[in-house]
Amino acid sequence: MIVQSTYRRRWRMLAAWGVVALFVFPLYYWITTAFKNARDIFDRPPNVWVFEPTLKNFEEVFGISLGFLRQQEVLPGGGNFYMAPRLWDSIVVAIGSTTLSVMIATLAAYALSRLDFKNRHLFVGWVLSTRMMPPVAVAIPLFFIYKDVGLLDSYTGIILIHAVMNLPLAVLLMKSFFDDIPREIDESAIIDGASRWLIFRRVILPMAKGGIAATAVLCFIFSWTEFVFVLTLTQTGLKTVPVVSSSFVTSTGTAWGNMAALGAAAMIPAFIFILLVQKQLVRGLTLGSLKQ
């Protein structure tokens, strides 16, 4: 957009890499922690670059043997983390809640973007305000409802609350993507006699595919990383990664290596999704604030 001298471009590139490196460093440190023995994690001064790598942490966390046979041991966390099922729980919850919130948000966002109704501004404000309650204040009443209707410790229960938690953001996000699609398209279709639903289904949705993907990814990530609701509303039926990772805090110390291994492994799916929708994210995350 703006023509710059080579000199300035170099500096800018350098600065950009520098800043990003600063943000990536903790991740690097955490991921390498997953490949360290306990004694290397606690080296002084901290052992950042050179250490003897080990797959031990991953083996323990996933209950599998990589490369060589190991005898079963008593593990910190009590072997409760044969993490494969826990990752599966996380995936089910995240995908379920994402689907639900994207569907609901897409419908609502279309109305907010295209249909006029009184107090739209207030309505959006209300939607947003549902996010303002401290988590514990939602968790307690939900615990009792869930107990009464049998949703406690179930996928459905967690999926529902995660979907609700994501709705405000998803609605704003979808609205911003719909706003990007010129209204003229709808209008011409209406003149052609198409119903709103048809326009939505056949015209708008296909055009907003990228936006839906971006919204879905953000919902996925927020559900993937949520802590308080899963902590309160589950028992042994399911557990997602953030909650289960706290079981590495034991009475005889924290199993940092295992925790890092789980954290590193859990990063992968979410990161893949983020890469896939990178472009849409950077284009559409204006949260509906630019139009109108």
Added chain:
Amino acid sequence: MSRTAAAAAEPSAYVSRRPEWLRLLLRPFSGDAAFPWLAPLIVMLLLFTIYPLIYNIWLSFHEYAPFRRQLEFVGLDNWRTLWQDTRFWGSLGVTFTYFFFVLTVQLVLGMAIALLLDSDEPGFGLLRALLTLTLVIPPAITGMMFLLMQDSEFGVITYILESVGLLDGTQPILSTGSTALIGVMLADIWQWTPFMVLIFLAGLRSLPPEPFEAAMLDGASPFQIFRRITLPLMSKVIAVAVLIRGIDVFRMFDYVFVMTSGGPGTSTYVLSLYAWQQTFSFVKWGYGATISLVSLAIILIVANLFIKLAKVRW
């Protein structure tokens, strides 16, 4: 022209053969009425937020009696206690300090980084993707991560700060009253600044190019362009970003929960942690609910003031 005639005359794109039940289901969506579109959203939000709200209000007039294993009506006791509870006022102060500081840093830093990364040169796409990596870590794990990195003996951040002389080794970040909150903020800032960057980048990329070209022709300096053109055009995006992030920062829980448990002393005791402690550790559900309600009221007021002042419209 009647609708059926029009549909019949139209190319097949708009013709569908749906079963009767589906047609009935979709009928409300054919016209310009907004309600059917919003109905699922409204139902979900009502179910999951209005009920907890009412329940909390009810709860705030009750207290759990541990030996009778039931909730008992206590009238306004909880509200009176709250008024005199220095711990509550203290944690309110901490919450606001945290709120303003984190939000400001994330805003400024986010904007700076967004401007830096707003380029189509090769490599910048990768940089943007790398930056968003911080978002995929669960905050509870981020907290543990920063706990390890800020450990007074083994932490890499401590080590770096000590080797550049910012720390002298006698004042561990997370267990010194004056710095513990900063230590917690660091985790939040690290994790969520990239989110701000994403929003700002989205805004920057959808700005019209014309004003910039005109300004370039007039020979305006980059700073002038930023001050006179970018900022005003971006004001709405900034406002919404601040709003969204502000709501979450105010309710921040995970970081203090795993990093400091509110300490040392009460220097990192935020409202949501206090409500949590009252509820779960001391089994004072009524009082916990009272704290939560006040917290909700405050953020509602602040957010609405902000919406008014920043003229956010959707």
Added chain:
Amino acid sequence: MRDSDRKRYVASLTDRYVRRQVSRRDFLRDAGQLGLGLGAFGLGMSRPFGGKPAFAQNEELRPNQEVLDWVREVSTPFRGTTLKLATESTPPSNAINSQLKPFFEEASGMTVEIEVLPLEQVLQKLTLDIASQLGTYDLYYIDQSWAAFTAQDVFDPREQMADKPDLAMPDWNFDDFLPALVDGIARYEDRLVGVPYDIPIFIMMYRRDVWEEMGFAAPTSLEEYYEQAKAVTEAGELYGATGQMKSGHYSLECDWTAWLWGHGGSIFDADGKFAGHDERGLEAMEYWRRLYGTMPPGVTGWTWDGQGQSIAQGVAASMMSWGEFFPYFDDPSATKVSGLMEAVRCPPPKHPLRRVEETGFGEIPGVGHQGGSSLAVSQNSKNPDAAWIFMQWATSYDTQVLITALGGGTGPTRSSVYDDPRIIANRRVGPGTTRHLDVVRETIANDMGSEPDLPEWAELANDTIPVRLGKYFADDYGSAKEAMDDIAQAVDRIVSG
């Protein structure tokens, strides 16, 4: 111990010997404990023992068939039942969950789901379950500080034994549980809140090599301990002492009580009023402050986790803390101090301990602070009988031996387990060692200190006291007296309701 670990350990041992950090006698002894004669160095390491713990494959460490047969027999009506338990991630729970549970499940036909959580989260789950009378958990893991709060929601094991003679395990022998633990952990007023399940207790652990180098013997008084710690810190290489002093965390309260009791003080007086701010209490604070000066500055941010790490990584040279850390220190793959630690009883109190009658709420003064927990069947459980079978199995002699051996040398709660040959056989340097257990047993018998039991205790121990102590160490108070007076005021207000 894996082969590579063993090699590394032998290498480091040899290294220390060569550098004259260990005497030849010690070297030969340690090498002998590794199962090798010196000749093995030249023989390229045959594998004298396999995985960790050393005898995991040993036939002796299989559950006793008779016990399993009994389980099979009494469980017939309960096949298909699912039992749930939320527990802290402690060595016994981990041993049961990852190794022993399948044997029980196979024999009983029940499913046991164990939720392993950090301590605070266990309390949170317990609270919700009790408050809602929900009965999602059939068994409760009850930290001793919650005993009063949970007392009326669990079965008294004595009643269960009397009520269900047909479900009673033969030779389960309740009297085998160390009486001090039954009193300290399980008893609340006239009820027993389950049976003692695990017993982390304060013992003195120090670096033998450092102490020898300084010419010290194991400390025989608190004052001597301070002098030694100070000298070690001043020598400059490592810190003499360490602590678990994270503000607002239960661990800080634990450290406090040990010093308080050790100076003849008590938390409550006979009238149930806070007594930590009396003369003895302030003397303890003065001592603690001095000792704090010899600790790494990070202690105020550490729970037992950081405290243990500071020893394990050679940052600090001694700690008076949970004995269950000791087996971990001996694990060469995790720590830098394997074989170097020595366990002894805590130094005797400076002034005579207060007697139980002089304190309030069943508090038992003693330098060896105990942090045990009990296992109990919930009154809300839908399958209390099935849960009772599991509980008897989990706390039976045989299972406890296996837990202690497999779970890394955690302190058993049954007297007979300490004398079991399989436990004694494990007194060698290495992960899961039991060479500290004699000290643990003596500590339980002679030095044990136990916190008071009152329903408000969870709040006092997890918040009221440690938050204010944390403020004190962050220098928010003018003096220890000011801090303790403030604690006294807050505690008395909460206790009086």
